Amino acid sequence: MDKNKQLDKIRGSLVGGAVGDALGYPVEFIGSYMGIKQKYGEHGITQLDTTQWWLPDGGKNSKAWVSDDTQMTLFTACGLLNAKSQGKAPKYAICEAYIEWLFTQIGWKSRRFSDCWIGHIPELNNRRAPGNTCITALQTIMNGKELFNNSKGCGGIMRTAPVALYGAVWRDKPENENPEGRISNINDVDILAADAAEITHQHPLGWLPSALETHVIYRLLQNDNPMVEDFKAYLEEGYETLEELYPKEKKALYELMTIIEKVLLLVDSKASDVENIEKIGEGWVAEETLAIAIYCTVKYFDNFEQAMIASVNHCGDSDSTGAVTGNILGAVVGYDAIPEFFKTDLELHDVILHVADDLWRGETTKYERNKR
Ligand SMILES: [Mg+2]
Numbered sequence: 001m002d003k004n005k006q007l008d009k010i011r012g013s014l015v016g017g018a019v020g021d022a023l024g025y026p027v028e029f030i031g032s033y034m035g036i037k038q039k040y041g042e043h044g045i046t047q048l049d050t051t052q053w054w055l056p057d058g059g060k061n062s063k064a065w066v067s068d069d070t071q072m073t074l075f076t077a078c079g080l081l082n083a084k085s086q087g088k089a090p091k092y093a094i095c096e097a098y099i100e101w102l103f104t105q106i107g108w109k110s111r112r113f114s115d116c117w118i119g120h121i122p123e124l125n126n127r128r129a130p131g132n133t134c135i136t137a138l139q140t141i142m143n144g145k146e147l148f149n150n151s152k153g154c155g156g157i158m159r160t161a162p163v164a165l166y167g168a169v170w171r172d173k174p175e176n177e178n179p180e181g182r183i184s185n186i187n188d189v190d191i192l193a194a195d196a197a198e199i200t201h202q203h204p205l206g207w208l209p210s211a212l213e214t215h216v217i218y219r220l221l222q223n224d225n226p227m228v229e230d231f232k233a234y235l236e237e238g239y240e241t242l243e244e245l246y247p248k249e250k251k252a253l254y255e256l257m258t259i260i261e262k263v264l265l266l267v268d269s270k271a272s273d274v275e276n277i278e279k280i281g282e283g284w285v286a287e288e289t290l291a292i293a294i295y296c297t298v299k300y301f302d303n304f305e306q307a308m309i310a311s312v313n314h315c316g317d318s319d320s321t322g323a324v325t326g327n328i329l330g331a332v333v334g335y336d337a338i339p340e341f342f343k344t345d346l347e348l349h350d351v352i353l354h355v356a357d358d359l360w361r362g363e364t365t366k367y368e369r370n371k372r
Contacts (some may be wrong), residue, residue, distance in 0.1 A: 001173065002224055003150050005178050005224050005334065006059075006168070006169065006235070006360070007356075007357070007360045008334035008336055009220070009221050009330070009331050009332075009334045010165045010168075010169070010221065010256060010331075010337050010356050010359055010360050011298075011330075011334070011335035011353055011356040011357070012330035012332075012333055012334040012335040012336075012337070013161055013164075013165055013217060013221075013326075013328075013330040013331040013338065013340060013356075014073070014077075014162070014165065014327075014330070014352050014353075014355065014359075015069065015326075015330060015335055015338060015343065015346070015349070015352050015353065015356065016304070016325075016326035016327060016329055016330020016331075016333075016335075016338060017069070017073060017161055017324070017326040017327035017330060018066050018070040018323070018326065018346055018348070018349075019048070019308060019322075019326050019342045019343075019346060019354050020068050020308055020311055020312065020321075020323045020324070020325050020326030020327075020328075021067050021069040021070045021158075021319045021320075021323040021326070022048050022064040022065060022066050022067075022310070022319075022323025022345075022346055022347065023045060023047075023048055023064070023308055023309075023311075023312050023318075023319075023342075024045075024048045024312035024317075024319035024320070024322035025040075025064075025065060025066070025067040025128070025129075025252040025318070025319040025320030026045065026064075027040075027044075027045050027312060027313070028129065028317060028318045028319045029129075030069070030315075031315055032315045033313060033314055033315055035277075036313060040247040042311075042328070043309070043312060043313075044158055044274075044296075044309070044313035045369070046085050046309050047341065047345075048064035048341075048342060048346065049064055050062055050063055050064050050345050059075040061231060062345075063328070063345060063346065063347035063348075064345050064346060064347060065123075065128060065347050066123075066128065066346070066347050066348060067128040067129055067319045068127075068129060068130040068131060068134070069158040069319055069320055069323040070130050070160065070196045070323065070348070070352070071101060071104075071124055071128060071130075072098065072101055072134070072155075072158070072159035073158070073159045073161060073162060073323070073327075074118050074124070074162075074225075074351070074352065074355050075097040075098055075100060075101040075118065075159075075162060075197070075360055076094055076097065076098075076159050076161075076162045076163065076196060077095060077162040077166070077355045077358070078097045078100075078115070078116040078117070078118055078355070078364070079093045079094030079095070079097030079098070079196075080093070080094065080162055080163065080359070081166075081358055081359070081364045082096070082097065082116070082165045082288070082364075083157055083360070084362060084363070085122075085363060085364065087275050088221075090183075090195075090196075091192065091195040091196065091199070091269065094196045094199065095141065095197075095199050096115065097115070097116050098134075098138055098199060098200070099114075099138055099141065099142055100115065100116045100119050100140075101119075101124075102138040102139065102142060103119065103132055103302045104119055104124055104125045104126075105127055105135065107125075115276045116356070117279075117367060118351065119362065121135055121348070121351055123347060123348055123351075124348075127353055129198065129319075131153060131155040132290040133151045133153050133155050133200055133201060134147065134155045134200050137151075137199070137200035137201075138199075138200060139151060141199070147200075147202070148202070149189045149200075149201070149202050149203075150202060150203045151200070151201045151202065151203055151206050152201060152203035152204075152205040152206040152255075152285045152286050152287070153201060153206065153284060153285060153286065154283060154284060154285060154288075154289035154317060154320045154324075155200055155201055155209045156196070156197025156198070156199075156200060156201040156206050156207055156209075156210050157197060157209045157286045157289050157290055157320075157324060158211065158289065158319075158320040158323050158324060159196075159197075159215055160193045160196050160197050160214055161208040161213065161214065161217055161324075161327035161328075163189055163192050163193040163196055163210075163213075163214045164189055164193065164213075164214035164217035164218040164221065164331075164358060165217070165221070165331075165356070165359045165360075166200060166224060166359050166362075167183040167186070167188065167189035167192070167214070167218055167357065168189075168217075168221035169360055169362060184265060186215060186218055186219075186241070187241065187245060189215065190211040190212075190215050190238070190241060190242065190245060191211070191245060191333060192212065192214075193207075193210045193211045193213070193214035193215075194208065194210055194211040194246075195207075196210065197209075197210035197211075197286070201286070203252075204246075204249045204252035204253075205252050205255065205256065205285065205286055205287045206286055207286075208242060208246070208249060208253060208256055209256060209286040209287050209289065210251055210286070211238070211242055211245075212238045212242060212256065212290065213290055213293075213324060213327070213328065214241065215234065215238035215241060215242075216231065216234040216235055216238055216328065217328060217331045219234040219238075220234065220328070220331040220332055221236070221331055225250055226332055227301075228298055228301040230286075231297065231298065231301065231332070232298070233265070235260065235294070237338065239253065239256075239257050239260075240252050243287075247249070249354050256287050256290075259280065259281075259288065259291045260290075260291055260294060261288055262280065262291070263280055263291045263292075263294050263295045263298075264294075264298065266279060266280065266295060266317075267295060267298045267299045273295075273296075273299070273310040273313070274313060274314055276285060276295065277292055277295065277310070277314045277316075278314065278315070280292050280295060281316065282314070282315060282316025282317060283314070283316040283317040283320055283321040284316060288316075289317065289320050289324050290324060292311065292316075292321040292324075292325070293311065293321060293325040293327075293328055294328075294360075295310075295323035296308075296310045296321075296325045297310040297325060297328050297329050297332070300329075301329075302333075304329055304330075304333050304337060304338055304339065305339050305342075307325055307329050308322060308325065308326065308342070311325035311326075335353075336355075337349075350369070351367065354367050
């Protein structure tokens with residue numbers, strides 16, 4: 001594996017996810033494709049919308065906002081890096097980082113652990129339509145109570161890609177890894193991604209799709225030039241691995257594989273992307289989010305822009321389906337292949353790149369705003 005290529009893919013996955021999130025965020029709550037077309041034209045939303053967000057002073061923001069999906073993804077990355085530097089179990093450190101995210105959402109600066117430097121970034125101390133399940137679950141944990149829920153919303157899968165990015169780099173360096181945080185093989189990546197989602201989403205379909213997503217991203221990062229057939233093989237391998245890791249979750253895994261098999265048939269259908277995606281679902285639940293992302297990835301494996309456009313132009317949870325598609329396809333094409341116009345207009349672009357580089361290095365480094 002070419003090391004520069006690996007860095008490019010890690011950046012691609014993190015920035016790609018943010019691009020999909022920012023492209024989908026303005027249309028997440030429009031509720032119909034017809035409504036999206038009425039606002040953005042015949043082809044729906046095809047460019048980042050930098051015009052609709054208004055700053056408190058009445059001036060227009062020149063960047064397209066990311067939503068809670070990207071915010072929480074960055075906190076997952078911080079949690080992983082803290083696990084390594086502080087010798088903590090990764091799941092525990094990720095949970096702490098999510099509590100830090102919660103503080104940014106409820107304005108409790110005085111209660112912060114201050115272990116995540118991104119918590120000081122003003123744009124991240126801003127509510128961007130956070131999921132209720134994430135907020136209430138983390139409040140329960142923060143209050144020292146045991147959490148019981150049966151949510152399979154997509155709040156888990158939209159934030160767990162960094163587990164694959166971290167695992168892919170650090171798998172080969174056990175001598176540098178603390179024993180608690182060691183990731184020695186792909187099973188560790190799958191389990192940690194499942195655990196990270198399960199912190200807030202306890203239905204098996206709330207966390208199994210995360211494990212499958214990170215499994216394929218991890219494999220894509222190990223392949224300099226993956227083909228679409230490789231991607232399909234990684235999906236199959238991921239499914240078989242999860243069957244072995246979670247024998248008690250046969251029913252949920254069967255449901256997950258059923259929807260993915262349906263998607264792989266729909267890719268070859270002559271119907272439009274909007275019609276095909278409607279047959280998959282709306283992406284509010286994690287297995288549908290992953291399924292829509294797989295549809296867009298397979299159909300537009302060599303065309304990041306088209307994949308992004310397809311992933312958000314539907315009546316459902318556009319920012320999350322865009323984010324997961326970007327996380328996966330970004331690990332295929334790499335950062336350099338993401339069109340420049342998506343990067344120029346993306347809020348927090350330099351912060352996201354900084355975090356990607358830290359994941360690659362395996363340590364948190366000092367961030368200076370707009371230094372790039
Ligand atoms: Mg969102």
